[in-house]
Amino acid sequence: MKRKITRVVKVGNIEIGGNNPIRVQTMTKTPTVDVKATVRQIRRLAKKGCEIVRVGVPDKESALALGKIKKESPIPIVADIHFDYRLALTALEQGVDKLRLNPGNIKNPKYVSIIAKEAKARGVPIRVGSNAGSLPKEILEKYGGLTSEALVESALNEVRLLEDNDFTDIVISVKASSVPLTVEAYRLLSEKVDYPLHIGITEAGTLFPGTIRSSVGLGILLYEGIGDTIRVSLSAPPDKEVEVAYEILDSLELRRKGLRVLACPMCARSHFPVQEVAKEIEKRFGDYPLNLVIAVMGCEVNGPGEAKWADIGITGSKERVIIFKKGKIIKETSFERIISELEEELTKIKEVNSN
Ligand code: SF4
Secondary structure (H helix, E strand, O other): OOOOOOOOEEEOOEEEOOOOOOEEEEEOOOOOOOHHHHHHHHHHHHHHOOOEEEEEOOOHHHHHHHHHHHHHOOOOEEEEOOOOHHHHHHHHHOOOOEEEOOHHHHOOHHHHHHHHHHHHHHOOOEEEEEEHHHOOHHHHHHHOOOOHHHHHHHHHHHHHHHHOOOOOOEEEEEEOOOHHHHHHHHHHHHHHOOOOEEEOOOOOOEHHHHHHHHHHHHHHHHHOOOOOEEEOOOEOOHHHHHHHHHHHHHHOOOOOOOEEEEEOOOOOOOOOOHHHHHHHHHHHHOOOOOOEEEEEOOOOOOHHHHOOOOOEEEEEOOOOEEEEEOOEEEEEEOHHHHHHHHHHHHHHHHHHHHO
């Protein structure tokens, strides 16, 4: 897995691209004018590890709410703006850290130029790019429909509009809901530019299918070294988008975030309620601050051996529960005491690490 090294773009205090970690971002789902609810959601997302958050700016009231949101937000804010260049200018005045724009749908090059000048003066980067649902007619005609080349050409046209104004603080995306189309488009784009890429599968769906589609698409790209920041788009609470993003990065060993609970698939040897225990551990210790792996295994015979690599392992039978570390049994306990014993172990590890 060799990462393509891109230029570095700074969004508030967070750097995207270059050798920086692949950044996790999402979008709020509250009305932006409801500052209280939006800030509450952003704080929750930041706690989950979200590093950059985008808020939709459909109208002037939303644009005017950005300053208050920005003041209360622990992470950088990206204003998502379409059509109206005045909203972009208001968002900049309100102090946002990045703009998400479609210069193509702002139409008048004079307005794009005004935004570029203002963003440059404030050191605010802009994400541009294409979306399968809104490609210009002439490009669709040129390519005979929606193709990866069409997506890339449209995105590069947007980039050029900014470059013509001497603006290069750019992040690019080429999103589609088709996984193969998205992968092909990003591959092509990555060969052509060294701007950082924001990757995602758009309109991926509800939690289960959307997670799979996003994991397949983003997994391929990230494995090929493409992508500097990711957003998982799900028809589900944004917290889930952040969780899934970290699972994708974690499964490719690109980033870790807190406790990872792994569990064996169970088989005829299983005498332990693996699923129930794994879920309870996730629920109880989801906020644990250290990167640790806990393995929940279905049987005493093979469990400790199969989970030798885990920091802590748990298995047992109906009669007893064993806790092991790196494959060696350290404790025998009862089913009722699993959580408290585990808590004790996790506290010990945390104390050792803080000394
Ligand atoms: S740990 Fe035991 S129960 Fe789980 S899959 Fe392996 S052999 Fe089966």
